[in-house]
Each structure stands twice: as C-alpha cells, then as structure tokens.
Amino acid sequence: MCARRLLAISVLLAACSRERATTPAPWALLADLQRIYGPLITAGNHPTPDQHGTGERLGLFRDASGRVWGLPLTISKTGEILGCAPTDLRNAQVTDTIPAGLTVVGATNEPTGWRGGTGKLELLLRDRGGELHVQSVSGGEIATGPVCQAPELPGPPQKLQYYLIVPGPEAK
Numbered sequence: 001m002c003a004r005r006l007l008a009i010s011v012l013l014a015a016c017s018r019e020r021a022t023t024p025a026p027w028a029l030l031a032d033l034q035r036i037y038g039p040l041i042t043a044g045n046h047p048t049p050d051q052h053g054t055g056e057r058l059g060l061f062r063d064a065s066g067r068v069w070g071l072p073l074t075i076s077k078t079g080e081i082l083g084c085a086p087t088d089l090r091n092a093q094v095t096d097t098i099p100a101g102l103t104v105v106g107a108t109n110e111p112t113g114w115r116g117g118t119g120k121l122e123l124l125l126r127d128r129g130g131e132l133h134v135q136s137v138s139g140g141e142i143a144t145g146p147v148c149q150a151p152e153l154p155g156p157p158q159k160l161q162y163y164l165i166v167p168g169p170e171a172k
Contacts, residue, residue, distance in 0.1 A: 024146060024149045025149075027076075056072055068123075070162060070163025070164075072150075088144055093164070096163070098125060099125075101128055105126045140161060
C-alpha cells in the first residue's frame with residue numbers, strides 16, 4: 001500500500017514539475033524578428049535587481065498596429081544581433097500602455113537611489129509638439145512553454161521578461 005502511494009505521489013510530482021518546467025526559447029536573427037514584430041526602434045537594458053551587471057540587452061520593436069514589443073537581445077560570437085521571442089508571445093498579455101500620439105525615442109533604467117540595482121524600464125517619449133516625456137513601464141513573464149533566458153555566464157540562467165506596450169488614450 002505504501003509503495004503504491006509513493007508511486008502515485010512520485011508520478012504527480014513529476015507531472016507537476018514537467019508542467020512548470022521551462023525550456024529556453026531559441027534566439028533568432030534580428031531580421032527575422034523585425035518581419036514579425038516590426039522595426040527595432042531603440043534598445044536598452046532589462047532592469048536588474050542588483051548592481052553586479054546592467055541587465056541583459058532589450059530591444060524595442062514597433063509593429064504596424066502601433067504596439068511596442070520589448071524583446072531580449074544578445075550579440076553572437078560572430079557579431080550578429082539576435083533576439084528572443086517565445087512561441088507563446090503572440091498570445092501574451094499587454095504589460096502596459098503609453099498615451100496615444102507619443103512616439104518612443106529611447107529607453108533607460110529608472111535610478112533607484114542606491115547601488116543595489118536599477119529600477120523599472122523607462123521609455124523616453126516624444127509628443128507631436130516635440131516635447132519629451134518619461135514613463136516607467138512594466139514587463140511580464142510567459143506562463144507556459146519556452147521562455148527567454150539570460151546566458152549562464154557570468155551568472156546563473158534566469159528568465160527574461162517581455163514587454164507588450166499598447167497605445168492608450170491621448171495624453172492631456
């Protein structure tokens with residue numbers, strides 16, 4: 001009886017761990033990502049919780065509908081720019097909005113006021129009159145399927161967030 005219970009528990013644990021397990025999503029050539037997510041409009045770094053690095057590279061792409069996609073970038077050993085877009089990304093939730101009519105012109109990491117890390121991703125936005133605005137935006141994680149992961153070196157592998165930012169109401 002105990003052996004059967006132990007077997008049943010082992011099977012359930014294995015099933016649960018497989019369901020939660022995440023495999024790395026593949027890296028693709030920048031040109032391939034631009035065909036799907038629109039042209040690369042700017043780049044920056046993922047926010048990082050500690051100051052042992054500046055965070056992985058992040059590219060911001062704008063598609064034909066005005067959505068801004070934030071995807072991890074890396075540079076291959078041969079110098080090619082690669083990006084990561086998990087297969088489930090097209091079904092991902094919107095992570096934030098920016099006022100309609102503003103154009104993304106840059107990205108920074110919000111200072112935290114201490115050397116323990118960087119804050120949220122900030123977008124530099126230009127309005128129709130040429131004035132610049134700064135807005136912090138939130139990212140998200142893919143819940144199922146392959147996910148983008150930071151390279152193991154110099155630190156351990158970790159999941160990288162995506163950003164899906166859509167135009168909201170007009171700025172006042």
